[in-house]
Amino acid sequence: MKRLMFISLMLLGVISYAQTTIQGKVVDENNEPIPGANVVLVGKAEGTTTDFDGNFTFNTSERPPFQLRFTSIGFSDFVASVTSNNQTLSITLKEANTLLDEIVISASRTPERIFESPVSVERFGLKEIKNTTAESFYGGLQNLKGVDINTNSLTFQSINTRGFATFANNRFLQLVDGMDNTAPGLNFVLGNLVGMSELDVQSVEILPGASSALYGAGAFNGILFMNSKNPFDFQGISAYFKGGVTVQDAAGNNFYKDFGVRAAHAFSDRIAVKANLSVLTGEDWHANSIVDLNNPGSDRSNPAYNGLNVYGDEVSTTLNFDAAAGLPTGTVGSAVVSRTGYDEAVLADYGAESVKADFAVHIRPFADDFEIILNSRIGRGTTIYQGANRYAVSGFTMQQHKLELKNKNFFLRGYIVSENSGDAYDTRFAAINVNRAWKSDVQWFTDYASTYIPAYLGGIQQGGLTPEQSSTQAHVAARQAADTGRLMPGTAAFQSAFNQVINNGDLTTGAKFIDKTKFRHINGNYNFAHLIDNWADLQVGGSFREYVLNSQGTIFTDIDGPISYNEYGAYVQLQKKFMDDRLKFTGSARYDKNEFFDGFVSPRVSLAYTAGEDRNHNIRVSVQQGFRNPTTQDLFIGLDAGSAVLVGSAPSNLDRDIRTYNVSQAAQDNLGQPTMVQIVGRAAYENAFSTGSLGAGAPSYVETPLVKPEEITAFEAGYRAQIGKFTIDLSGYYNKYSSFLANTAVAVPFYGETKGIIDGVPGNVDSEGNTIDVDPVQQQRALQALGNGDYRIYQTYTNSDADINSFGGTIGVDTKLGNFDLGVNYTYAELDIDRGLYPDLRTNFNTPKHKVKAHFGNTNLFKNFGFNVNYRWSDSYYWEASFADGDIPAFTVLDAQINYAVPSMKSVFKVGGSNILGDEYYTAIGTGFIGSIYYLSWTINP
Known part of the structure; x- marks a missing residue:
């Protein structure tokens, strides 16, 4: 009995000794409690949160000494040391006074303060997500300086920076946890239609401008990074419920609802899982313009009427x-x-829907920073997409599946992205x-x-x-x-x-388009800094991608089976600090190779200097080269879009596109032509008239060079400073483009040869004066084909030899007036091109010259109550796209929200509205007018 009592007492002693209990309170600088603050054991998946009064109790089997990290939205992180059991901590979190102290990874693929970033970068974190006035965090990104959002429909918004944007924005890259979120066959990002739930977003980073030196061909005009919450660090169940109305003159008032849930749990310090689901439904913006495209002043009584919608x-x-x-x-x-x-x-059915789900398993086999991640995402959407035509996209799905290995020094990830167009069709x-x-x-x-x-x-x-x-x-x-x-x-x-x-995929009799294209991608990065005693930050990396095009002949010329091709690249980057760490040098270079084109080297050099006794001024300059590969559609499209036949210019594609046309009775009677002819896509590049010459009444032949990569040389300078309570961030850029990717419209005659015909006169010399071998009879027949109406307009994919430049800049000033946050920013953008020499070149610059944005708010106007207001003004601009061109009037938008936290319920309630002034506007020709959205949301455990 004595032995049993002794053993029991020993066990109780061991248990009590193994249990460490830490108590404390977390307050702000005004000694007000901070409810819901996270308390996490550094290096472990253990933690707790503060209660309504800011108090916490943390129990762990870990023996002191160890560290606890305290975090809360809107406050700087704080790490406290625990030296003994039953210790009581009093923690004061400081409000994050400056955006420049926030940490970003995207600019250099390594953590660094925005203040020291070698290039321009914008960040949207947990605080901004909580306080956004827009109906979604993605819509809130349009309030960042230098960022444009073109609204295609309720669930499809296209982000862009520094101009050259359409809804098919293949100049801008979007990465979701490192995975390219581009729809493989469409070649552009569908906004957040099949992206990430806002409950799982930890931060969003945007790099304006070219970033090919680190991210390759797709990073030509900017990149958006969405980073999700790690289930080791963000555990528990959270949810949101949103409901409201969309208001538009054309559609009336319609109910709008959005729901999301996130669940994450760490079973130990070695394995954690998470799952997300979000569902949005509503009524899309109706497009009902009846403006006559051919004669804007006329109405439906015009015999040749061609209405916009x-x-x-x-x-x-x-x-x-x-x-x-x-x-x-x-x-x-x-x-x-x-x-x-x-x-x-x-x-079109204007019912809009977005359903997103993902699941991830995070494994830390050694309970340290080495992590294995298995992640699957799937999204389904119903929306209206505007490209060459307006497409009713119903049941579109996209999947992403990833395996990633990483620690603080490296990552290696492989993933696949596939899409299914569902029941989409061309209206x-x-x-x-x-x-x-x-x-x-x-x-x-x-x-x-x-x-x-x-x-x-x-x-x-x-x-x-x-x-x-x-x-x-x-x-x-x-x-x-x-x-x-x-x-x-x-x-x-x-x-x-x-x-x-x-339901018919043959566009001669139907309207359905089929797309089951996918790509496979693998990329990796290693930072050697720890191996060279942190003498410098030296990184190497690379990537490989394979495309598999599969539209069953409805988009691409893949009627005989899927088309595959690949591209790969590798890069190196060196960062080194000098002069007491005030001067920071960044040098990068990347080599990329697409199987259809010569390899390309993209270098980047940046110098950043931190000045001032308090190191509160930073000046930077950078220069880099970048490139953009032609897209899958630039290479392999074969589509009759109605107004023109689109034929990609990959060499193997030119003879894939074969179409049959009826020949006029006049040609049959007078020229002995057959009733029908077959035209091969190659003719658009080698046997065609320029449409400009037809419009001028002087038909001239044109030979269109095959497409090759577009190149850019980008110069940037910037200044960041923290002066008292004022944060200043300004930058300017100048971009020089060469081999600018462009489309040309040509007229392909059904018979005859165009070569040598200049200003309507047959000849035997080309446009450069070289003698060529031509048949005058066939030249005359080509001219007769025009007179008989026996020709078809084709769209080719090529490069312009025009000198195209763009330049602009941004300036943003943020400050605090007491507890009030106030900020204003201005963006300028300009296109430089000689329109006299290139009157028909369509650059699709599509951005206003001037934009002004401002915000005003208070996260704690009084206890648990906050508000925020966003203002945006956009100058007028000219919209250029394959669907239609036209002027976009200037517009002003005001968004606002108020929020109230109920700590006892771990909830935040928000009432808000976007475009609360009710002045409808549009950002592109052909879309529906953008009305107002009013919403009420309830977020649990945000």
């Missing part, structure tokens, strides 16, 4: 009424006539082919002409009308006759034809 009316022809009736030329005349179209509202071709399913183009135009001619003659001969009056009445009668029996929206017949068309 009206589709099917792109199908048009010139009807020669005299020839059709066998009358002398000039009796009735001729006119351009288009088929009657359908409004977008009857062709323009849906309208065109519903019309054709009811009545062929030939029959419709025949019916039109056979009614117009007698109506016109009758109006003059019997009605006593003037030719203009008679023509107007005759066109109305002709359209009514040709449209008799037309399929009308809302009827079973229309719906049946519509369903057949949108």
